[in-house]
Amino acid sequence: MEKVGLFTPIKINTLELKNRMMMSPAFSNSAAPGGFVTDWTLRHYQKRAAAGVGLVMVEHTSVNGYYIHGGNRLQVSTDQHIPGLARLAKVIKDAGAKAGLQIAHSIHGVGLKPEDLPKRVIMEMIQEFIQGARRAYEAGFDVVELHFAHTYTMADMLSRRTNRRLDEYGGDVYGRMRAHQEIILGIREMMGRDVPLFAVISADEFIIGGNTLKQTRIIAQELEKCGIDCLDVTAGVRFDDGGLKGYSDLRGKPTVEYPDGPNVYLAEDIKKYVTIPVITRGKLGNPEFAASVIEQGRADMIAMIRPLLADDKWVKKVQAGRPELIKICMACNNCLYKRRHPDDPIKCMERECAQCLTCLRNCPYHLPFINENGVLEFGNEWCDECGMCAGICPAHVVRFHANPQYDWVADQVAPAVQGLKSKDLRAVVIACASGPYRCDDKFLADGLAHNVALIRVPCPGRVETLQMLCILELGVDGILVAGCRLEENPECKFRHHHPWAARRVARANEILQEVVLTRKVIEEVELTGLQVLELSGLTRDFISRLRAHKEDGGSR
Ligand SMILES: Cc1cc2nc3c(=O)[nH]c(=O)nc-3n(C[C@H](O)[C@H](O)[C@H](O)COP(=O)(O)O)c2cc1C
Ligand code: SF4
Ligand code: SF4
Ligand code: SF4
Structure with missing residues (x-):
């Protein structure tokens, strides 16, 4: 049997991918007011499509103009969004990749919980997802991904922690996923069985009282039965206890302290319960490790984003057998947390202090601290110059010679x-x-x-x-x-x-x-x-x- 690797093609429903690598959907903060595609959005995706990923899954795109998460989010909430999205799908496809659109809804963004929603809003939301999917396919996207994960409405509905509804859209895991099933069935009814349809789920929410594999295995099986073609398995990113940078959030965007692929085991587990392909994500920027995930059959595809922000030519360099040329993502999350201005688009910001406090955790005397102006200071008078902070800082901003106190x-x-x-x-x-x-x-x-x-x-x-x-x-x-x-x-x-x-x-x-x-x-x-x-x-x-x-x- 032919050995399966990162560059082995894969067919999912009618979608034929040239390799097993997907640009993981990631909010780029680049939409124009009203959620429209901008030139920056086009360039950002075109560049990564051109560098060789098989599938570019465009970021969280809102199906509703009100229930929307913060930042400059793309929308697919009206037919007016179709022309811009069509340009986006075209640049991705012209660059040689297949194009996907992730569609989402967020009540967290407006401070609501599932039990706050009248049934009418749930019925409307189901229709909005169906219409959003229709618009995405009409715009020329090859695949639609339903965002059922992280801190967005459909994850809130799925989670045993946050879904406190007493009607048929709450209760046990089957009730909590009723809305999801209605969305999938609605899309299938409107678009037919042949359109590729993915769903992203958090296999473990990594939050007290949240879903774990125990619930997610059932959810995965039910989604397959309903007509999902591929499961994109993520983890964590619940903001409802530790918030941004809390444990759940960091499990979804694993930082420097985590090993390679800390969430692969989740996809591997889900794979045992379904027959459809499974994608894994999270800190897969080490090409050798990423290849091993596919070669060992732990997942059918890998998805990554931060490694592609740090080096858009990641795939090209691996394919050329020159992995040593890759600009390695340091997993500092500066791209997300350290934008100079809230309206700046997302890009790699590796050489700026992310205030991740890795230095604090590694300093034997816990000297670094964030001062009242939100700026990192080092408490130099107690420092014994061991260099631990300089050695571990994922952003490389602590330097011996750059520190006037310490040459x-x-x-x-x-x-x-x-x-x-x-x-x-x-x-x-x-x-x-x-x-x-x-x-x-x-x-x-x-x-x-x-x-x-x-x-x-x-x-x-x-x-x-x-x-x-x-x-x-x-x-x-x-x-x-x-x-x-x-x-x-x-x-x-x-x-x-x-x-x-x-x-x-x-x-x-x-x-x-x-x-x-x-x-x-x-x-x-x-x-x-x-x-x-x-x-x-x-x-x-x-x-x-x-x-x-x-x-x-x-x-x-
Ligand atoms: C800046 C940024 C934005 C993200 N936005 C999304 C998103 O819109 N939808 C989604 O499913 N995941 C989103 N994620 C999660 C990523 O897709 C991915 O699962 C996570 O970053 C771990 O993969 P990585 O190690 O390759 O970055 C985002 C991550 C980052 C860093
Ligand atoms: S800012 Fe940090 S986490 Fe983000 S892409 Fe660059 S090196 Fe990776
Ligand atoms: S100096 Fe480095 S390790 Fe310390 S908070 Fe800033 S980025 Fe993190
Ligand atoms: S060099 Fe100073 S601040 Fe840095 S880890 Fe050592 S004692 Fe702490």
Whole structure:
């Protein structure tokens, strides 16, 4: 049997996709007043369609002009929206992808709960979904996705936590999904059995009293029976206890602390209960991991958005066999939380502080804090300069040299170099705190402390090229950067930074060659846990090379 992978085509009802990757629907905050498509909307989707995803699922688009979630949302609430949406479907399809439209309704946006809705409003909402789907297909979308998840009306109706209705649209799980079934049957009646129709469900709401797999398995089976062709399985994003950035929200947009694909297990579980294809989402930007999800049959497709915001050419680079060129999404969620102005469209904002407080959680003394003006401060007077915050900040905004209170080279490396007894040949070894640095006792025992300054860092990947050059300016003859062998420690929270160590070392040597030196004076080694004690031997060899180099007359 042919091996199924990310680039294997898939057919869902009449929809033929060239690969298994979907641009996950994501609010772009780009609609014009009234919910109309803008040029920005067109460019945003066209770019990602052109870069190779099989299916572009356009964001949450409201079927009603009043029950609408905040921000500049697209609408499909009137026939006047059809021409703009038709342009959008066309640019996506012309760029080589299939086009989908996610349609939604939000009472949360106007502060209501399911039990507040008169039955008349529910009947109207069902019709609005049916009409919204009709308009989407008329506009040329290949597929419609019904938004039955997160903090929107249909999820409120499905959830055992929020649906407190006493009529036939509430009660047990079957009552709570009656409106959903009526929507699907209505769309099928109007559009026929051949139009591809997806639904997105939260397999686990990750909120006290909310739906878990126990309810969602039944919901998934019933949706399939009703005529849904594919289930897009998401998680969390309920704002009704922790709010934005609460646990439920973060489970849906997993941040830097979560492993790859923390919600794949949910799709995998749902897949056992249905026969239709299942899509999984959430932190799938590591191409190797994403491929494994499909290859191992844990889901039929993957959906992603933040990796495509960080690098719209993600798919192209994976297809070309150049995953190392991908601009990695740091899962900082700055794209969502850190817009400069509420009307700015969504885009990757990786290099701005997201106020995610990851630094606070990782600082041994809990020093960083948000001040009364909403700006992050570091409480520098108590800081012992361990560098944990700089090492973990997903937005890379905490930098040793950018902090006027703390210049890493001047404050930590220079005194160590000045303390070296040898005036003959001196070197600096920069070692990962949780890896090679553990060799420090052996270093002393082997007498290396005489001419080698061993510097502890949270991750050598965080040491900048410029900093390496500044260390040479202190008068040392060479630098050895010692990191961990990544395969040994796949859980390392700095693993995204780690590959930068080798690249920065290479770049620093390149610069040195361009100006004066012809030989490498900065080297990089990666050690497994068992090899850590070999660091002193490797340092000795490094020093011998430096000495030979010096005697050769190649000094600066
Ligand atoms: C800026 C932003 C907007 C989002 N808007 C939607 C949306 O409109 N509809 C939806 O189903 N999910 C939405 N999501 C959730 C994403 O589709 C996706 O499930 C989540 O971000 C996890 O996937 P990722 O790790 O690939 O970003 C949004 C996520 C982000 C970051
Ligand atoms: S802002 Fe952060 S989470 Fe958003 S796309 Fe960029 S790196 Fe990823
Ligand atoms: S400095 Fe970095 S880790 Fe700290 S809150 Fe800002 S983005 Fe988060
Ligand atoms: S350098 Fe260390 S002590 Fe200082 S703020 Fe960062 S994590 Fe906290």
